Each structure stands twice: as structure tokens, then as C-alpha cells.
Amino acid sequence: MGRNNKQRGGQRLLKRDFKNHREDKWDEKHDQRKPQGHDLADQTNAAFEEYYKAQQIVPPGEWAAFMTALRAPLPTTFRINGSGRFAGDFRDRLDKDFWTEFHGPDASASGEQLEAPRPLQWYPGKLAWQFNFSRAQLRKLPMLETFHELVKRESAVGSITRQEAVSMIPPLFLDVQPHHRVLDTCAAPGSKTAQVLEMLHHGVQHPAGCVVANDADAQRCNLLTHQVKRMCSPALVVTNHDASMFPLVAPRGIRKGEESKYDRVLCDVPCSGDGTLRKSPDIWRRWTPHNGNGLHYLQTRIALRACHVLKVGGRLVYSTCTFNPVEDEAVVAHILRQTHGAMELLDVSEELEGLKRLPGIRKWLVRDRAMLRPAYTQEASGKVVPSMYSVEGDTFPLERCMRVLPHHNDSGGFFIAVLRKLKNIPESASTTAAPAATAEAPASLASNVTAAPNSLSEQDKGAVVAASQQAAGAAKASQVAAVGTAAVAGPGTTVAASAPAEQPAPSTTAAAEASTAQAEAPSTAPAPANSIEAEAGPSSTTPASGALTWGPRGGGARGRDGGGGKWRGIDPVIPYTDTEALSSMSAFYGWSPQMSINQQLITRSSADVTRPKRLYYVSAGVKALLIEDEHEQLKVTATGLKVFERQETKDGRTLCPYRISQEGVPVVMPFMTKQVLQPSLEEFLDLLTHRCLSLPPHVQHREATPSSQANGHASADAESALNGAINGSSTAMDTGDSPTPAASGTVRAASEEPGLTLPPQKKLKLPQIHKKGGTADPNLSDAEDGGTAASKPTMHDPETLRQLPNIQPGCCVLTLRPGEEQRLGMEPRNIQ
Numbered sequence: 040m041g042r043n044n045k046q047r048g049g050q051r052l053l054k055r056d057f058k059n060h061r062e063d064k065w066d067e068k069h070d071q072r073k074p075q076g077h078d079l080a081d082q083t084n085a086a087f088e089e090y091y092k093a094q095q096i097v098p099p100g101e102w103a104a105f106m107t108a109l110r111a112p113l114p115t116t117f118r119i120n121g122s123g124r125f126a127g128d129f130r131d132r133l134d135k136d137f138w139t140e141f142h143g144p145d146a147s148a149s150g151e152q153l154e155a156p157r158p159l160q161w162y163p164g165k166l167a168w169q170f171n172f173s174r175a176q177l178r179k180l181p182m183l184e185t186f187h188e189l190v191k192r193e194s195a196v197g198s199i200t201r202q203e204a205v206s207m208i209p210p211l212f213l214d215v216q217p218h219h220r221v222l223d224t225c226a227a228p229g230s231k232t233a234q235v236l237e238m239l240h241h242g243v244q245h246p247a248g249c250v251v252a253n254d255a256d257a258q259r260c261n262l263l264t265h266q267v268k269r270m271c272s273p274a275l276v277v278t279n280h281d282a283s284m285f286p287l288v289a290p291r292g293i294r295k296g297e298e299s300k301y302d303r304v305l306c307d308v309p310c311s312g313d314g315t316l317r318k319s320p321d322i323w324r325r326w327t328p329h330n331g332n333g334l335h336y337l338q339t340r341i342a343l344r345a346c347h348v349l350k351v352g353g354r355l356v357y358s359t360c361t362f363n364p365v366e367d368e369a370v371v372a373h374i375l376r377q378t379h380g381a382m383e384l385l386d387v388s389e390e391l392e393g394l395k396r397l398p399g400i401r402k403w404l405v406r407d408r409a410m411l412r413p414a415y416t417q418e419a420s421g422k423v424v425p426s427m428y429s430v431e432g433d434t435f436p437l438e439r440c441m442r443v444l445p446h447h448n449d450s451g452g453f454f455i456a457v458l459r460k461l462k463n464i465p466e467s468a469s470t471t472a473a474p475a476a477t478a479e480a481p482a483s484l485a486s487n488v489t490a491a492p493n494s495l496s497e498q499d500k501g502a503v504v505a506a507s508q509q510a511a512g513a514a515k516a517s518q519v520a521a522v523g524t525a526a527v528a529g530p531g532t533t534v535a536a537s538a539p540a541e542q543p544a545p546s547t548t549a550a551a552e553a554s555t556a557q558a559e560a561p562s563t564a565p566a567p568a569n570s571i572e573a574e575a576g577p578s579s580t581t582p583a584s585g586a587l588t589w590g591p592r593g594g595g596a597r598g599r600d601g602g603g604g605k606w607r608g609i610d611p612v613i614p615y616t617d618t619e620a621l622s623s624m625s626a627f628y629g630w631s632p633q634m635s636i637n638q639q640l641i642t643r644s645s646a647d648v649t650r651p652k653r654l655y656y657v658s659a660g661v662k663a664l665l666i667e668d669e670h671e672q673l674k675v676t677a678t679g680l681k682v683f684e685r686q687e688t689k690d691g692r693t694l695c696p697y698r699i700s701q702e703g704v705p706v707v708m709p710f711m712t713k714q715v716l717q718p719s720l721e722e723f724l725d726l727l728t729h730r731c732l733s734l735p736p737h738v739q740h741r742e743a744t745p746s747s748q749a750n751g752h753a754s755a756d757a758e759s760a761l762n763g764a765i766n767g768s769s770t771a772m773d774t775g776d777s778p779t780p781a782a783s784g785t786v787r788a789a790s791e792e793p794g795l796t797l798p799p800q801k802k803l804k805l806p807q808i809h810k811k812g813g814t815a816d817p818n819l820s821d822a823e824d825g826g827t828a829a830s831k832p833t834m835h836d837p838e839t840l841r842q843l844p845n846i847q848p849g850c851c852v853l854t855l856r857p858g859e860e861q862r863l864g865m866e867p868r869n870i871q
């Protein structure tokens with residue numbers, strides 16, 4: 040009874056640890072240099088000191104420095120999104136301007152000892168930075184306040200990510216390439232997933248690979264989806280499985296072989312977390328060596344499964360944020376032992392120059408109930424298993440593992456091992472820790488599964504003006520400039536407001552997980568004959584997908600209304616193949632029906648399969664994975680980038696059933712040969728400022744010309760895009776419901792995502808407009824505002840007027856003309 044209570048208590052404790060302390064995400068309270076609710080007296084733990092002194096993980100003479108660093112607050116670190124458009128600008132500004140300011144008269148006058156923000160030496164391209172100011176300093180010094188505001192703003196719009204320095208290390212060792220299929224086994228809250236996605240997208244608009252981000256905790260999957268959606272990547276799949284039983288997928292009749300495996304696997308396992316003591320000082324109070332013992336078994340199972348799903352030749356990174364050898368070297372040694380030479384521990388000491396690290400240790404001790412022991416004996420009491428111990432005679436080169444100590448790089452603590460798969464793991468190899476009878480159940484494994492939101496929905500790259508209100512929020516505005524979507528409405532052709540915000544699916548309890556054995560067993564049913572080939576599928580990850588079907592998947596076909604998924608509470612992933620709608624979209628936007636924009640769309644709607652409200656675009660790599668996952672073995676909680684939203688008109692007349700969503704612009708734009716308008720820069724800015732521009736009477740759109748109204752006019756929500764332009768922050772635009780009768784022949788903002796944004800140092804002097812609601816006149820509703828065309832500037836540029844007759848009523852994309860970006864202080868980019 041007592042034992043059970045303790046077990047339960049231990050589980051609760053550790054679960055709370057993960058929820059609160061391994062999120063690697065910025066928390067405002069960490070601005071405070073003094074840990075809240077803990078004075079220094081709390082930052083002691085005799086058992087901790089005894090345990091780690093005995094393990095000899097700290098070099099002789101460094102113990103005091105180690106402990107002092109562990110008790111000091113953690114510096115703030117952030118990563119500049121390397122695939123973002125303004126990464127270079129922002130980095131150079133930090134490097135030059137702030138450096139100068141920190142050594143200029145303002146800094147000297149303050150009388151403070153200020154350390155300028157500095158790049159992390161070992162992070163490539165000076166794309167990760169560190170600073171160390173107290174809250175008091177931030178408040179006191181205007182110069183610091185400006186810097187802090189800048190960091191907060193860039194973080195909000197996604198051009199930088201606050202992430203603990205050590206947490207940036209594992210993805211760097213993964214060596215991700217754009218064509219890789221990557222699995223992040225324990226991914227939430229997703230800081231490493233975001234980094235991996237950036238790597239996948241590095242230098243390419245449409246990477247052929249994909250990233251599967253998995254977590255056993257459904258709520259944390261939601262958190263991950265939310266965090267990573269700033270990336271606006273169509274190459275992400277979020278799944279909700281116990282990683283120790285992560286399913287490999289394969290279509291009917293095809294044995295699960297190399298093709299369905301992963302080129303890269305990140306195994307950032309749940310751990311006791313004492314490497315995060317600087318960030319989470321309450322761990323001092325709760326630390327015991329038994330926390331690590333309790334997690335060892337789960338860690339070995341997750342790591343072994345990761346080895347199984349890795350391709351031969353692929354890389355696996357195993358990492359923890361604990362110093363504890365039982366969770367570190369012991370797990371690595373165990374997987375080397377259990378995989379019988381199939382896995383090789385790599386020497387990466389030459390990689391990440393400048394990162395101070397210590398080699399892994401070959402001998403360690405395990406604390407059982409009674410004492411610390413170097414080797415397993417029958418007398419060992421408590422929850423210990425042989426695999427926790429170092430084994431005399433093992434020749435594994437464990438010194439190739441890496442331990443990062445806090446005083447070496449002024450960081451948190453971390454452990455990393457990089458492995459390569461040399462050959463297939465013999466069938467006989469065990470996937471569990473040796474005698475596990477006494478091992479604790481995994482403390483962190485959530486038993487309840489809640490559903491995730493249907494899909495990702497934010498803007499990544501590109502250049503955008505318009506946005507849609509429901510999705511306003513985190514937006515990648517600093518990578519966004521000069522392109523926007525708008526809707527042109529003709530007489531009686533009203534463009535509906537953007538679709539309602541996505542509803543999370545209802546919660547439910549855990550669905551049964553596929554067992555490892557099931558996951559790998561070949562299916563027996565024959566492969567279907569008909570097929571739609573995935574365009575530009577990744578050669579390394581696409582099995583014979585030419586022979587597979589891009590159509591309803593197993594559960595989807597059987598479920599409710601023909602659309603329910605296999606996993607309760609989770610919407611199915613349904614390929615969108617409505618040829619009639621797709622042809623009308625192709626004709627309207629001007630692309631060939633065979634292009635991938637038509638071939639890689641999905642819906643998540645089980646209720647309205649025929650007329651889904653939203654269409655999501657998935658990368659070729661994701662499509663290939665979904666095709667292989669014909670039986671819906673993957674419990675996909677989120678995937679795809681929202682690119683189209685259904686548009687309705689009051690009179691039922693639309694030329695095209697779907698308009699482009701703001702975050703979809705970068706994906707859709709390269710395919711478009713129609714519905715692209717390039718107004719002059721002045722008109723562009725006027726449109727943003729006033730929401731609505733009038734057209735001169737003699738230039739009326741053929742469809743958009745109202746029979747009785749004086750002027751057609753163009754409108755777009757100004758305020759958020761303009762603020763975005765000025766602040767470099769995200770923008771939100773208001774579509775309104777429909778143009779008023781007076782507003783026929785309008786160009787209206789069609790979606791509400793990030794708008795025109797500029798590099799932070801480039802500030803435009805543009806007219807001030809009020810905040811909320813997006814209308815230029817606060818007393819008017821959007822529709823009314825759209826109707827006051829007379830008060831708006833008139834579109835008059837001859838080149839704009841020449842283009843207008845080619846724009847059909849409905850959605851169009853606005854872009855700057857070539858070369859105009861420089862006038863806004865932006866680097867030129869290749870838009871169309």
C-alpha cells in the first residue's frame with residue numbers, strides 16, 4: 040500500500056516536471072534573475088551532491104564552479120530562424136548596432152556593468168544568441184528595454200525562437216537534409232521540432248522530406264502544434280503515440296521495410312531533468328536518484344524502438360537534460376548491446392567547434408534503496424535492473440557520448456549521443472530492457488489522449504498583405520512582405536467572411552496503440568491498382584508510391600459518413616480529390632490541374648467531406664507517408680498547411696469555390712498565372728492604410744462594375760498590416776462579411792494572417808490608424824467602411840488600371856512590383 044502510494048506520488052511528481060520544466064519555451068518569469076519562490080538556501084540537496092560527486096562526472100577541482108553555475112539564473116538564449124527572410128538582417132543588427140550601443144555613451148552613462156548580447160560560439164552562422172540582463176536592468180535602461188522589446192516582438196512573430204542553448208544541440212548533430220524523413224520521438228513542446236523543420240526547409244521552398252513530431256501526451260501534442268505552427272510548414276506531421284511502440288507504416292501487401300523507415304531520428308527522451316536546475320530551481324527540492332532509476336526502462340524502450348525505425352545509414356541522436364549516467368550512458372550502452380553491432384556510436388568531437396563538452400564515462404554507480412553500487416547484484420534493492428549498470432568488459436566507446444556541464448558554456452546541463460545504423464537489427468534482438476520485472480512504469484506516459492486541433496494554420500514565408508482574423512496571433516511576419524490576398528467582388532458577387540476558427544476535436548480516452556509486433560507485420564491484402572502519383576516525391580522516402588492510391592484511407596472510408604477516422608476523437612486525414620472543384624480552381628487561378636497544388640491537398644473534415652471548409656497542403660514527403668499509411672496506423676493529430684478556404688456568396692454565384700488563405704500564399708503563389716495584381720507601392724500602402732481604394736469611373740472591372748454605383752473600389756484591412764509594416768510584428772486583417780451594395784467592384788482583404796512587414800530597423804512613416812477592428816473609421820462597421828469609397832484614395836496608376844480588367848471577381852493576390860521592395864528598405868526577393 041505504502042509502496043503504491045509512493046509510486047503514484049513519484050509519477051505525479053515527474054509528470055509535473057515534464058509539463059512545467061522541459062518546455063524549452065520562453066516564460067516571462069524567467070526574465071527574473073532571482074528564481075521565484077526559492078531563495079538560495081533552497082538550492083541545496085545533499086543527495087544530489089553525494090550522488091554526482093560519486094559519479095565523477097565533474098572534473099577534479101571544478102565541483103564548486105559546477106555548483107555555483109547550477110545555482111545561478113540561466114542566461115536568455117534565442118535562435119534566429121535561419122530559413123526566415125530577415126535572418127541575416129536581424130543577425131547583423133545584433134552584431135553591429137547593438138554591439139555599438141552596448142559600448143556607446145548610453146551604456147557607460149548607466150554606470151552598469153553590461154555584457155553585450157553575444158552569439159553562441161558553436162552555433163553555425165551566428166544564428167543563436169545569448170544575453171544576461173536582470174529585470175531591474177531591463178526596466179532601468181531604455182537601451183535595454185528597446186532590445187528586450189525587439190526580442191519579444193521578433194519572438195512573437197516567429198523570426199526568432201527563445202530556446203535554451205543546450206536544447207539547440209541535438210538537432211545540430213542530426214545533420215538533417217531537405218529530402219530526409221525525420222522522426223522526433225518525444226517532441227513536445229516542440230522547440231527541437233521547430234529547429235529540425237528549419238533545417239529541412241533550409242535553402243528550399245519545398246523540401247522533399249518531412250518531419251514526424253510525436254509525443255505520447257495528447258495535450259502536449261496540441262502544445263507542439265501551437266508552437267510549431269509559426270513555421271507554416273506543409274512538411275510536418277504531428278502524431279500521438281507511445282514512442283516505445285511507434286508504428287512503422289506500409290500499405291497493403293508491402294512488408295514494412297527500409298522504405299517506411301526514417302533517415303533521422305531524434306530521441307529527446309523524458310528524463311529526471313536535473314540539467315534544467317538553473318531554469319527550474321524547484322527541482323532542488325524534489326531531486327532523488329530514484330527519479331532517474333524510474334525512467335531508465337522507458338528510455339531504453341524508446342531508444343530501442345528508435346533504432347528499429349531508423350534506416351540503415353541513418354543517424355539517431357539520443358539526448359537528455361540530466362547528468363545522470365543511469366539515464367545517459369547506461370541507456371546508450373544498453374542499445375549498443377541489444378542491437379548486436381547494428382548501431383555505431385559516432386565520434387562527433389570535431390563537430391560544433393566551440394562547444395565545451397566532456398566525454399561520456401565508462402563506469403558509474405547505481406543507487407538502490409540501500410547504497411550506491413558499481414555492479415548489479417541479487418542484493419540490489421528497489422527498482423533497479425541490470426541494464427542500469429556499467430558492465431565490466433563492455434568495450435563500447437562511451438567516451439564518444441557528450442556531457443555539457445553548466446559552468447563550461449554558462450548553460451544548462453545536457454547529454455547527447457550520436458549513433459549511426461550500420462545494418463539491420465537482427466530479428467532476435469530484444470526491444471526491452473533486461474529483466475524489467477522491477478522496473479517502474481514510465482512516469483511520464485500519459486494515459487489519457489485528447490484530440491488535437493485539426494491542422495496547422497500559420498504563415499511561414501513569402502510576402503503577404505492580407506490576413507484572416509481568427510488566425511491572428513503568432514505569425515511569421517518578419518518573413519513576410521509585399522504580397523497579400525484580396526478578394527475582388529463583382530456586382531452581386533459577395534465574398535464571404537473567412538471561415539470560422541477551427542474547432543478542436545472532442546477529447547476522448549486513449550485509443551489502443553498498435554503493438555510493435557503488429558506495426559511491423561506485413562499486411563496481406565493486395566495493393567490497389569489505380570493511382571495518382573505523388574508529384575516530386577522524395578526518392579529516398581517514397582516507396583513504390585506510383586502504385587498506391589491518393590484517396591480515402593482505411594479508417595476514413597469506413598468511418599462515420601464515410602469520413603470518420605480510425606482514431607476516436609481525431610479527425611481523419613482525407614485526400615481532397617474533387618475533380619470538379621479542383622478544375623475550377625485551376626482555371627480561376629491559372630495552373631495546370633496536374634500540378635502538385637491540386638495533387639497534395641487534404642481535408643480533416645469528417646462531417647463535410649464533399650464541401651470541406653478548409654483545404655490543407657501537404658509536402659510531397661508527407662503525401663508519400665500518408666499514402667504508405669493506408670491503414671491509418673499513424674494517429675495524426677495535425678498536418679498540412681491551410682491554403683484554401685471555402686468561399687460562399689450570398690447569391691450562390693462564385694467563379695471559384697475556394698479562396699487562398701493568407702498562410703497559403705507562399706505555397707500557392709508560385710503556381711498562379713492569374714489573379715495576381717501588382718499595384719504601385721503608393722496604392723499598395725494606401726490600400727493597407729485605408730482598407731479601400733476607389734477606382735476611377737472610367738475603369739470599371741467588367742464583372743466588378745456596379746450598374747448604378749459611381750465607383751468600384753479596392754479595399755483591404757489596413758491597420759494590422761500597417762502595424763506589421765511599422766513594427767515588424769504580426770498583422771491581422773478583417774475581411775468583413777461582404778461588400779455593401781455601394782461597394783460592388785471591390786478589392787477586399789481576403790484573409791487575416793501576417794501582412795506586410797519590414798525588417799525591424801526599417802520603419803515607415805505611415806499614417807496612424809486605430810488598433811482593434813481593422814477599420815479606418817472606428818465608427819463604421821467593416822462593411823460600412825468598405826462602402827465609403829468616396830473618402831478613399833483612388834487607384835490611378837496606369838499600370839494598375841491596365842491590369843485590373845484581367846482580375847476576376849473573387850480572390851486575388853497582391854504583390855509589390857519588382858524592385859519596389861528596396862523602397863521599403865527590404866532586400867529584393869524573387870516574387871513571381
Ligand SMILES: C[S@@+](CC[C@H](N)C(=O)[O-])C[C@H]1O[C@@H](n2cnc3c(N)ncnc32)[C@H](O)[C@@H]1O
Nearest residue numbers: 225226227228229230231255256281282307483
Ligand atoms: C524532454 S521532453 C521533450 C522536449 C522536446 N524534445 C523539445 O525539445 O521541446 C519529453 C517529452 O516526452 C514525452 N513522453 C513521455 N513519455 C513518452 C513516450 N512513452 N513516448 C513518447 N513521448 C513521451 C513527454 O510528454 C514530453 O513531452
